[in-house]
Amino acid sequence: MHADDVVRCHVLVIGSGGAGARAAVEAAAYGETVMISKTLIGKGGCTTMAEGGYNAVLRELDGCPMHVEDTLRGGAFLNDTALVDALVTEAPARMADLVRWGAVFDVTDDGQVAQRPFGGQRFPRTCYAGDRTGHEMMMTLAERLRASPVEHLQEMTVIELLRDGDRVSGAVALDRRGEMVVICADATVLATGGGTQVYDISTNSAAGTGDGYALGYRAGAELVDMEMVQFHPTGAVYPYDARGRLITEAVRGEGGILVNAAGERFMHRYDPDRMELSTRDVVARAIATEVLEGRGTVHGGVYLDVTHLSPETIEERLPIMLEQFLQFGVDIRTQPMEVAPTAHHLMGGLRITPEATTTIPGLFACGEVTGGVHGANRLGGNALADTQVFGKRAGESAGRAPVRAHSVDIAQVDAQYDRLDAFFEGTAPPSTITDRLKLAMWRDAGIFRTGAGLRSLAATLTELSAEKPKASGPANLLECCTVENMLVLSSLIVSGALLRRESRGAHVRTDLETAWPPEASPFGHTYQSIRGKGIEGVRP
Amino acid sequence: MNKTKPLTVRVSRYDPATDDAPRYETYTVDANEGARVLHVLHAIHDDLDPSLSYRYCCGSGQCGSCAVRVNGEPALACMKEAEDGMTVEPLNLPVIKDLTVDLAPLLDRLAAPATAADAQLPTKEEIEAIKPLRDCIECLSCVSECPAIKVAEFLGPTHMRQEMRIALDPRCTDDRIEKAIEEGLFTCTTCQRCVQVCPKEIRTPGKAIEKLREIANRKGLTLPRHVEVANLVRDTGRSVVRTEATFLEQVPEVIEPDAPVRGEVGFFVGCMYNGRVPQNALDMIEVMKRNGIRVIVPHDQVCCGSPLIRTGQTWVLEALKKKNIAAFESRGIATVMTMCAGCGSTLKNDYDTPFEVKDVSEILTEYGIEPPAKLDLRATYHDPCHLLRGQGISAQPRELLRMAVKEFVEMPNQCCGAGGGVRSGLPEEAAALGKLRDEEIRKTGAEIVVTICPFCEFHISENTDRPVKNICSVLLEGYREKDRRKGH
Known part of the structure; x- marks a missing residue:
């Protein structure tokens, strides 16, 4: 490595989705900001794929206390209330930022940002841009970034955080050809998004491999509630290779109904009050139960039907859904969709304060890679708000961090060279490891879990971690690093699931009786770091 | 149950760091039923060759x-269904490796709007106007296929889309029209290739480029030659100067066929066939007469307005539309035939007509024609943009041409450079595109080039040494040859 391969900056933002882009925009006001992304800006992460919307209290009839309560109830009261307060209180202001910067959200006839109903909320507070809301936000943020001095390192992937003593001081990355790049920063923001690509059936983009959880964990950060995996109720089931593709909650928000193979609208058995607009954990379990009990379709799903809506409504409100299904030979104006649950979002992640600081100095985090905001189950529409609220907070906190003298610890860089060199001697093609991982995770860390299943899964993960991923060339080194990250993330999910001996929100242990409603649970967060793990017992 | 089937595909491989030129590799993989192109690339990468480079993310x-290009046409690999025997190539952009092209420098040049610090939420109407331009996913398929970029300084269709998005947004404070002109606003030939390859079907020429040209017009920034054309239309009702006897001066209002009457059409002649190349229109009349189709030619028709719409000078347009619709409606005409691709596209797409509009090739193939003698020629066909993409017509002209010549050879389709006001406004660019047509014509070894658009006919003939003929003139030659052979 040569000295000129070192990039130096005040703030390093890792990730270019909604949270990372927002953090970079904010941090740029404080000093030289570099945003590094394993994809092209605006194309990576899951924000650009987010369809349904952004929750914000904008109307007089709505109120922040109600949004807080919906979020806590939806999250089975596992959320950090300080984080929820920040989310709810600031979501409207961050929406106003987007509007001021030119975002093209739908508006009502009387000139307000339009809102639609979403699951688990007592007020229609989900702002939207058709069913391409996240894409609209990314377009806006990308426009903002183009006009900013933020430097972009695109298609470069961070493989390890650098430390200076106990603080994070930058990162080591690989470019497209497998060449190493070192970045030194006064403050580093982790905004790497989620990781449900560790599941066989997932809505996540290819970037959703959980790199940030692994980077943070290896650097010493504490993570909370990693067992809390949201299975979105409605993913595509066909064709096989597109299984898991997100079918937005907006379909139900606009009036879509769920029907089993026998033609029965079944949600009355699971949540007669809220029906299809119950929370995601409830609807996902309902669909899974229908299928398990033999009332599913041949493709192993149920029907989601909007044919009772007018074609114009579908074309205007759900254009992406219409277009995608047409590509797969289904006209949703006249035919029902087939859907089944799909791994969607990790509620757990790095423990943060409302200022987006993590448990290690110099490292900030925002967006899906963090935990605590959404508790045990996230409300649809709260994630996009999360990216903006905590993206800004992380960018600001990182920007305010003191300027430091940069020094690169050559031993840490050499350790990465050693790690990479070993991949050339590897024996297992990365995809053979991930294929097995995804199936095992889907089977034993899915919607319904048991202690026995989780323990056997933990053993499988140990076996897979002993495999040596093989890089057939420098450009393949990254795939090997990614496999390692996916294995770290999977282990965190499984450990968390074993630590939490109750059913709560998205985490269901069918082998345990849960004798309390979530608000009376004796348990708090599960926590894990390289120093240890456990579960908080807030009510002994 | 999921079924798999073997697929054999050809993939372009190229590493500019080590290879002189791209090469094709053939792979056979097991693909799941309904697999997309992307899943086939995954299978190649995972099972056969991990060095294959391609970009993907959301799936x-x-x-x-x-x-990427699948069998030559841009498509999103994650959405396009894979098929056996397909060829997968990178977009026509600088290749980084294999199927990965360099998008970042082009994306960086998309305009960034400056918005006021106290910008207010636009109205519903304003939002609805911007939305169609906001669907863009910036895949750059349009840029990769744009003919203007090959020969002129033009950033690209999506860059114009972005400029129009800014122009429509009341929150954006800066006037960027001069910037858009610098970025190549006037170089677009409105060939619609960008629309054809856009996965979101964004109508960039109509929704952005022509609208930006309207803004330029209001600011007095229209190209001088375009202003001359608009003034000519205002003063004479025609976009070309009268130099010889026009078509309308040479024909009566009703032209009865020689054969028993099988049908009747009104003929919208258009400025070029009326004033610049009337012989082609007269040839068409002979073909109609021979095939029993009565042609009604209202003499009070005027320019369709296409040259004005394409160049953003729509201030005269409404008067023209009114006059033309009245000319045909007052005579009770149910079907109006065009022979000029530009007029046809304009009447079909920019007018709201009380009558049906059809191209001459549609009329002739629908009625069916007496077969002409096959001329002893190898011919190729140039698809006029406003016929192929403006009207979706490609089969009919070929069907007619195959009847009229001994040998028909295809050539790849691309704009000749005559459209969008480029021929008059930026003649060097138009000529450069014309030369590219000539190169393709030469490759076919054709002795004649056939087309159905007076602009294409006129422009291509200036850039090739092969004769360029209208399909109707070729048919008429075929009839004459048939008569001659009979006579002997």
Whole structure:
């Protein structure tokens, strides 16, 4: 490595989705900001794929206390209330930022940002841009970034955080050809998004491999509630290779109904009050139960039907859904969709304060890679708000961090060279490891879990971690690093699931009786770091 | 149950760091039923050759990372269904490796709007106007296929889309029209290739480029030659100067066929066939007469307005539309035939007509024609943009041409450079595109080039040494040859 391969900056933002882009925009006001992304800006992460919307209290009839309560109830009261307060209180202001910067959200006839109903909320507070809301936000943020001095390192992937003593001081990355790049920063923001690509059936983009959880964990950060995996109720089931593709909650928000193979609208058995607009954990379990009990379709799903809506409504409100299904030979104006649950979002992640600081100095985090905001189950529409609220907070906190003298610890860089060199001697093609991982995770860390299943899964993960991923060339080194990250993330999910001996929100242990409603649970967060793990017992 | 089937595909491989030129590799993989192109690339990468480079991310048609060419046509790999025997190539952009092209420098040049610090939420109407331009996923398929970029300084269709998005947004404070002109606003030939390859079907020429040209017009920034044309239309009702006897001066209002009457059409002649190349229109009349089709030619018709719409000078347009619609409606004409691709596209897409509009090739193939003698020629066909993409017509002209010549050879389709006001406004660019047509014509070894658009006919003939003929003139030659052979 040569000295000129070192990039130096005040703030390093890792990730270019909604949270990372927002953090970079904010941090740029404080000093030289570099945003590094394993994809092209605006194309990576899951924000650009987010369809349904952004929750914000904008109307007089709505109120922040109600949004807080919906979020806590939806999250089975596992959320950090300080984080929820920040989310709810600031979501409207961050929406106003987007509007001021030119975002093209739908508006009502009387000139307000339009809102639609979403699951688990007592007020229609989900702002939207058709069913391409996240894409609209990314377009806006990308426009903002183009006009900013933020430097972009695109298609470069961070493989390890650098430390200076106990603080994070930058990162080591690989470019497209497998060449190493070192970045030194006064403050580093982790905004790497989620990781449900560790599941066989997932809505996540290819970037959703959980790199940030692994980077943070290896650097010493504490993570909370990693067992809390949201299975979105409605993913595509066909064709096989597109299984898991997100079918937005907006379909139900606009009036879509769920029907089993026998033609029965079944949600009355699971949540007669809220029906299809119950929370995601409830609807996902309902669909899974229908299928398990033999009332599913041949493709192993149920029907989601909007044919009772007018074609114009579908074309205007759900254009992406219409277009995608047409590509797969289904006209949703006249035919029902087939859907089944799909791994969607990790509620757990790095423990943060409302200022987006993590448990290690110099490292900030925002967006899906963090935990605590959404508790045990996230409300649809709260994630996009999360990216903006905590993206800004992380960018600001990182920007305010003191300027430091940069020094690169050559031993840490050499350790990465050693790690990479070993991949050339590897024996297992990365995809053979991930294929097995995804199936095992889907089977034993899915919607319904048991202690026995989780323990056997933990053993499988140990076996897979002993495999040596093989890089057939420098450009393949990254795939090997990614496999390692996916294995770290999977282990965190499984450990968390074993630590939490109750059913709560998205985490269901069918082998345990849960004798309390979530608000009376004796348990708090599960926590894990390289120093240890456990579960908080807030009510002994 | 999921079924798999073997697929054999050809993939372009190229590493500019080590290879002189791209090469094709053939792979056979087991693909799941309904697999997309992307899944085949995954299978190649995972099972056969981990060195294959391709870009992808969302897997659901929303991020625009994975556009490639499949059998020559741009498509999103994650949405396009894979087929046996397909060829997968990178977009026509600088290749980084294999199927990965360099998008970042082009994306960086998309305009960034400056918005006021106290910008207010636009109205519903304003939002609805911007939305169609906002669907873009920036895959850059349009840029990769744009003919203007090959020969002129033009950033690209999506860059114009972005400029129009800014122009429509009341929150954006800066006037960027001069910037848009610098970026190549007037170089677009409105060939619609960008619309054809856009996965979101964004109508950039109509929704952005022509609208930006209107803004330029209001600011007095229209190209001088375009202003002359608009003034000519205002003063004479025609976009070309009268130099010889026009078509309308040479024919009566009703032209009865020689054969028993099988049908009747009104003929919208258009400025070029009326004033610049009337012989082609007269040839068409002979073909109609021979095939029993009565042609009614209202003499009070005027320019369709296409040259004005394409160049953003729409201030005269409404008067023209009114006059033309009245000319045909007052005579009770149910079907109006065009022979000029530009007029046809304009009447079909920019007018709201009380009558049906059809191209001459549609009329002739629908009625069916007496077969002409096959001329002893090898011919190729140039698809006029406003016929192929403006009206979706490609089969009919070929069907007619195959009847009229001994040998028909295809050539790849591309704009000749005559459209969008480029021939008059930026003649060097038009000529450069014309030369590219000539190169393709030469490759076919054709002795004649046939087309159905007076602009294409006129322009291509200036850039090739092969004769360029209208399909009707070729048919008429075929009839004459038939009569001659009979006579002997």
